[in-house]
C-alpha cells in the first residue's frame with residue numbers, strides 16, 4: 001500500500017487553480033495505476049497553518065518531557081502535520097509561484113513541519129553541518145505554475161526563482177533526498193497564449209508520466 005500526501009497551496013479554488021488541477025491529475029493517475037493508495041489531503045491554501053511565534057519556538061525547543069500543558073497545545077497543529085509527513089511515501093505538492101517564492105501558506109506549513117526532535121536533530125559535534133534529517137526515503141513531486149516564464153536553470157528569469165531552490169533546501173525535513181524531487185511547472189499563465197497552452201499540455205503529460213512511474 002502506498003500512502004500519498006497531497007498538499008495544495010493555491011489561494012484559488014479548483015476551477016481556477018492550475019496547480020490544484022495538476023495535483024488532482026497526479027492523485028487520480030496514481031490511484032488508477034497502483035493497486036492500493038491511501039491519500040491524505042492537506043489543503044493549506046484553504047486553511048493555512050499558524051505562523052511561527054515566540055510561543056511555538058519556546059515550546060518546540062523545550063524537551064518533550066519538560067513541556068508544560070500550554071506548550072503541548074501550541075505544538076498540536078505541528079504534530080498533526082508532521083504525522084502526515086511521517087505516514088507518506090510520496091508527497092505531491094501544488095506550489096504556485098507568488099512574488100517569486102512560495103505562497104505564505106506553504107512556507108507556514110514548512111515552518112510547522114521542520115521541528116527539532118521530530119524531523120531533524122541538531123548536534124554541534126557534527127561541525128559546520130549540525131542539522132541532520134530524521135526521516136528518509138520519501139519522494140517529492142512539486143507541481144507548480146507561474147504567470148511569467150524562464151525560471152528553469154539557464155532561463156531568462158532563473159535568478160528570480162526563489163521557489164524551487166527554497167523547496168529543495170527544505171526537502172530534507174520531509175525525508176526527501178535531493179534526487180528524490182521531481183518538479184513540473186506550467187509557465188506563461190499570465191500571457192494566456194499558445195505558449196501557455198503548450199506548457200499546460202506538457203505539464204499534464206509529465207505529471208501523468210511521473211505518477212505512473214511512482215505507482216511502480
Ligand SMILES: Cc1cc2nc3c(=O)[nH]c(=O)nc-3n(C[C@H](O)[C@H](O)[C@H](O)COP(=O)(O)O)c2cc1C
Nearest residue numbers: 010012017018019096097098099100145146147148
Ligand atoms: C499573489 C500572486 C503572486 C504572483 N506572483 C507571481 C510571480 O512572482 N511570478 C510569476 O511568474 N507569477 C506570479 N503569479 C502568477 C501565478 O504564479 C499563476 O497565476 C499560477 O498559475 C498560480 O497558481 P494556481 O493557478 O494554482 O493558483 C502570482 C499570482 C498571484 C495570485
